[in-house]
Amino acid sequence: MHITSPAFKENAARALADPGLQKALGTAKGAFLQRRAAAVANLPEFERLRDIGRDIKNHTLANLDFYLEAFEAKVVAAGGKVHWCSTADDARAKVLEICRAAGARTVTKGKSMISEELGINQHLEAHGIRPVETDLGEYILQLRNEPPSHIIAPAFHLNREDWEADFRRMHTDLPADRVFAERRDILAEARSRLRERFLAADVGITGANFLIAETGSSVIVTNEGNGDLTQTLPRVHIALASIEKLVPTLEDATSLLRLLARSATGQDFSVYTTFSTGTRRPGDLDGPEEYHVVLVDNGRSNMIGTDFQDMLRCIRCAACMNHCPVYGAVGGHAYGWVYPGPMGSVLTPSLVGVEKTANLPNASTFCGRCESVCPVKIPLPKLMRHWREREFERHLTPTVARAGLGTWAFLARRPGLYRMATRLAVGALGLLGRGKGSFRSLPLAGSWTRGRDLPVPEPGGTFMARYARTQRGRR
């Protein structure tokens, strides 16, 4: 996927000025948050389950080589194949090869973020195979030729009017004056349109929420049932999954599933949670005759043993972006690549390099809500801070910010000088701002005050000065 993360600031400015997007973000605001809060309140064990989720993923990552090989052995025993792919190129080539071997003309797809990361659709199209997205949100984005703006609600940025307009524009065989009285009418039109595609497809491609070493299963979680139709009806099923999706056992997967839907949509459990294990068995009346797991590394193994290993625990629930004030203000497209929000601000630099993505870990107020809701307790602010340090070390930080940080560091290492400087600054600002509550603008800090006000320091001097006075008073 084309990356526009280097232009995050411009993207964000455009997003803030986009009335359609702001309307969609306003409509969505709070929906996921309230549902999650209600679901969590209904499960007193939720906090303990978060620790368990973290520990399961940490255990798996510490033994990932073992569990990957155990998984492969079970897939093979169940009649499937595992294709190990180091890079996005390897994975694209493998998917194309499987589709060609199947003589595929049409491929249905369940929602998969790794597919977006790899650019599977573009690759298949370039080679004459038609990919059809079947998740409702992904379907309209394919009509619009847009990437998803949210990892579980891909059309987060669209309003109902957009849906109606796009369906009228693209489904030209239907009466132009048909009425969409309810959202349900939009849903019904997509359902009937996609039914034909499900039945015609030669290959079905899904992602995987989990891979299970104990059984060789891939697990998908959906509400629509599109993923199940995708992996049940065609003759060939391809499960695309990155290596960190692995968990050891059914019990481990179950514990993580208790966290996933609650953290994502606020459901206790998604409508369809499905475990696929190998190919059609003798006597089965349905199910695929080929089962392929395309196992993708694409940068993950390099994260192991680094500060960013914790990020590989992520189960892609989207709670972090749902609770992020920055995501809530600018939406997902501004982040400029596949994964938006706090998890994206950590993962994207790991996968595509900090050179192009240095803006992302800075697109955070460090309010900490993301970490506080993460079902596997990823310390997202800490990891973003690690990226900011890397950014500084590699001289990617803008000169002005760099000079400012340098000055601050010089003073911070000299406490006497630091106190004197702050005393002077507080005194000067206090004089300048007498009678005002806050500064709307300040010389030399124009770009800082453009987006915020600086409160006028209260009388009484710096914190240290006041602290010294209270200490004296006590004695």
Added chain:
Amino acid sequence: MTKEAILGAIRRGLKRGPLPADQRAMLEGRLASHPRHLIPARSRLPRPDQVALFIANVEKEFGTVERVPDLDAIPAALADYLAAQNLPTGFAMAPHPELLGIPWSSRPLLQPAARRAEASDQVSLQHGFAGIAETGSLMLPSAPERPTTLNLLADTAVVVLRASRIHGAYEEAWDRLRAEHRDQRTGGAMPRNIMFVTGPSRSADIEQTLELGAHGPRRLHILLVDDDPAALPPGEAEAPPPAAVPGGPAVPGD
């Protein structure tokens, strides 16, 4: 080669080579014993309450449940349901011995067709392997007698589930599967496919507003067979239990 490269990169990150034999044995032991983690207390209830929790959770997720005393009562219950919903009397039915053994001729208008589902089917009748009270979910493992398409293609999905097969938590249902099912190909417990179904299909992709009737069934109706005297609601528990074991002996291996 790629496999070795990926495993090698992981091991470099972990700062070690392949795991020594004793650690492998420990991990193999963990896979074989598949230890349980914390199980939420909500489903640890007396049997009647567990079944009531299952029903309440199904209804919370927009499914419907009708309790029937035994399998012989299914034709009447299904015929009445289809009539009330204005649905046709023909339906695709799982070719499961328990469903095949139902006295369908008691309602001659019903036309069960024992097969997988097709896209043109309006109604399907599936055989439930287990229910999970914790979330109101049905556990539907694939088998020749339980085709997966029956969970997906019809507009109205009806599932027959025996109350004795309602468990509190998922872990109990996994253990039942491990005890009852042996896959011919792998020798393990997993069939090709297991679907956990919690209510009818839906989507919230349009403005994060939930709408029922996405790609899967628009309606999910469960015919709950009260074959477990201990699970009957208080007051009915004293009534004489329904005909011995309804529908004859449990099907081995289910």
